[in-house]
Amino acid sequence: MNKAVITIDGPAGAGKSTVSKAVAAELNYLYLDTGALYRALAYKAMQNKIDIHNREEVASFCRQVQVQLKNKGDKMQVIVDGEDPGDKIRNEKVGLAASAISAYPAVREKLLALQRQAGAGGGIVAEGRDMGTVVFPDARFKFFLDAGVEERIKRRATELAHKNKKADTGAIARDMKARDKNDASRDLAPLAAAEDALVIDSTSLNVSQVVELILKRIREAML
Ligand code: DC
Numbered sequence: 699m700n701k702a703v704i705t706i707d708g709p710a711g712a713g714k715s716t717v718s719k720a721v722a723a724e725l726n727y728l729y730l731d732t733g734a735l736y737r738a739l740a741y742k743a744m745q746n747k748i749d750i751h752n753r754e755e756v757a758s759f760c761r762q763v764q765v766q767l768k769n770k771g772d773k774m775q776v777i778v779d780g781e782d783p784g785d786k787i788r789n790e791k792v793g794l795a796a797s798a799i800s801a802y803p804a805v806r807e808k809l810l811a812l813q814r815q816a817g818a819g820g821g822i823v824a825e826g827r828d829m830g831t832v833v834f835p836d837a838r839f840k841f842f843l844d845a846g847v848e849e850r851i852k853r854r855a856t857e858l859a860h861k862n863k864k865a866d867t868g869a870i871a872r873d874m875k876a877r878d879k880n881d882a883s884r885d886l887a888p889l890a891a892a893e894d895a896l897v898i899d900s901t902s903l904n905v906s907q908v909v910e911l912i913l914k915r916i917r918e919a920m921l
Pocket of ligand 1: 732826828829
């Protein structure tokens, strides 16, 4: 059986990363976090003092910055201008900046081929906003993972608390709602469930229940 492409899309805080990693580990597939590509680009742009709200400036930055994806164990590592930014991209400031620049055609075009290349041989779980709709429209399995906004805010606060980071629920709510709005309302590749995606509302499900639902669907089809 050929190894499939599995796409998992959904809004911020729906649990996509945790679920995608678990599904990839279970199937022995690679895990591709496409949000990390947008985050790495936004991080580098900020470092280079690019005005991320200026589409032309960002487009010209895109023409000279180098972004690569490398296999690293069971996941793919993002390298931007020769550096792996690691955890420096994992904060809401970078998340919001990533969301802002992800609306620009120059940014989406720059990252599209990289993502497709990574999934070309199958055997990958790709998570993001437009995996099932734009990047891998022919993916064999598509999922859209959603959860109510209050639950997503709660999950993000718990995640920060576990990392011993300050969790200001008001700020998390404000940032998450801003990102939801940006990501869903942009013209290019907006956050949306593909027509052939299985939509999972995880508001009252835990991680293993969601993972089981996804694996069941895949295993049944692969029998
Ligand atoms: O999944 P994340 O929170 O790491 O993504 C950060 C931002 O990147 C998100 O708010 C919008 C953008 N993004 C995108 O436009 N398309 C993707 N496939 C993944 C992320």
